[in-house]
Every structure is written in structure tokens, then in C-alpha cells.
Amino acid sequence: MTVDLSALLRGEVRSINIDAEISPDSAPEGVTILPGSRLKGVIEDSGGYIRLTSEASVPYRGQCARCLDTVNGTLKFEFNRTLVTEGTVAEDVLEENAEEYLVIHKGFIDPDSTICESVFLEFPMVLLCRESCRGLCPKCGKKLPASGECGCAPAETDPRWNKLKEIFSKD
Ligand SMILES: [Zn+2]
Ligand SMILES: [Zn+2]
Structure with missing residues (x-):
């Protein structure tokens, strides 16, 4: 131009x-x-x-x-x-x-x-x-929906996170 x-x-x-x-x-x-x-x-x-x-x-x-x-x-x-x-x-x-x-x-x-x-x-x-x-599901590789899970089995969480969850759920 x-x-x-x-x-x-x-x-x-x-x-x-x-x-x-x-x-x-x-x-x-x-x-x-x-x-x-x-x-x-x-x-x-x-x-x-x-x-x-x-x-x-x-x-x-x-x-x-x-x-x-x-x-x-x-x-x-x-x-x-x-x-x-x-x-x-x-x-x-x-x-x-x-x-x-x-x-x-x-x-x-x-x-x-x-x-x-x-x-x-x-x-x-x-x-x-x-x-x-939210990107792709780390397990099945499908696009994650706006909320909730993609439908495959929920990803296994690190046991250390479970410990943290316990601590927070007590509040
Ligand atoms: Zn995107
Ligand atoms: Zn998935």
C-alpha cells in the first residue's frame, strides 16, 4: 500500500x-x-x-x-x-x-x-x-469441557495432594 x-x-x-x-x-x-x-x-x-x-x-x-x-x-x-x-x-x-x-x-x-x-x-x-x-485431558488427550471432566477415568492424584485435601476438608 x-x-x-x-x-x-x-x-x-x-x-x-x-x-x-x-x-x-x-x-x-x-x-x-x-x-x-x-x-x-x-x-x-x-x-x-x-x-x-x-x-x-x-x-x-x-x-x-x-x-x-x-x-x-x-x-x-x-x-x-x-x-x-x-x-x-x-x-x-x-x-x-x-x-x-x-x-x-x-x-x-x-x-x-x-x-x-x-x-x-x-x-x-x-x-x-x-x-x-482448560487444554487437553492429561489421560486421554481429549479437549477438556468448560467444566467437569472429559468422561474418562479421573486422573490419579498424587498421594501428597490427598494428604493436603484431608487437611483442608477439616476446616
Ligand atoms: Zn483452547
Ligand atoms: Zn480424559
Whole structure:
């Protein structure tokens, strides 16, 4: 995705609305980015200070870390940057503030690779089918229901736990 800023840079318009398809080309391990990623927002010029305020939405498919079920979701995150013309901000400053600046090359911005980096940063560390997922039964390997047991014989408990249970049941 590229955005032509020439009209804004010439002062003919004060803002440019963005609603465009983006294509993050890589994803965290085990995650597939599905088609239909978008960036929606606005680029506004206030007295030479050009700011991009937007939200990215990235549909994905992954796997629950506990039960291994397929998880479909949409990652949404804010993508806000100050746009600076090439050469006006020193390279080392740009590198140190990668989450602050986006460089305008010859009147255009091309934020796809930067958005792709954000996908990695914003993606949940542990993907779950639901917060309360109990994972798999350690005995039979089936997915545990939301409550109760899976139906196979209850797992044998460590005798030390039985001792603890006795202690607590006395209260
Ligand atoms: Zn799960
Ligand atoms: Zn079981």
C-alpha cells in the first residue's frame, strides 16, 4: 500500500483519509495472516506537522496454545506516526524512534513493512481459543469441557495432594 501525499505537501488539502488494503507478508510462527488486512485512518497536516492516525486490522488463523484448536481472530492495533520528509530527520534518530516516525519518500509513504513489524509486536504472546480454555485431558488427550471432566477415568492424584485435601476438608 502506498499513499500519495503530494497534494498535502503542496498545501492543496489539509487531510487525506485512508481506507486501504495492507499486506503484512510475514507473521509470528504458527500464525497465518488471512486476506483482508486493512488500514483505516487519516493523515492531517497542522502547520507542517504531518500526523498519521490510524487503526490496522489483520485477520489471522492460529492454534490455541492449550488445546491446539484452530483460532480465528482479528488483530487490531493503533498505528500512529509522525510523517517526515526524507533527509529532515537523522538516520540514527529514525532508527531509535522507529515507533514514532514514518519517512515520506518522494511524496509517498509505504507503511506495509512497518505495519508488519507492528504485527509481531502486537500479537498476543499466547494464543488461546478462549481465556478459560482448560487444554487437553492429561489421560486421554481429549479437549477438556468448560467444566467437569472429559468422561474418562479421573486422573490419579498424587498421594501428597490427598494428604493436603484431608487437611483442608477439616476446616
Ligand atoms: Zn483452547
Ligand atoms: Zn480424559
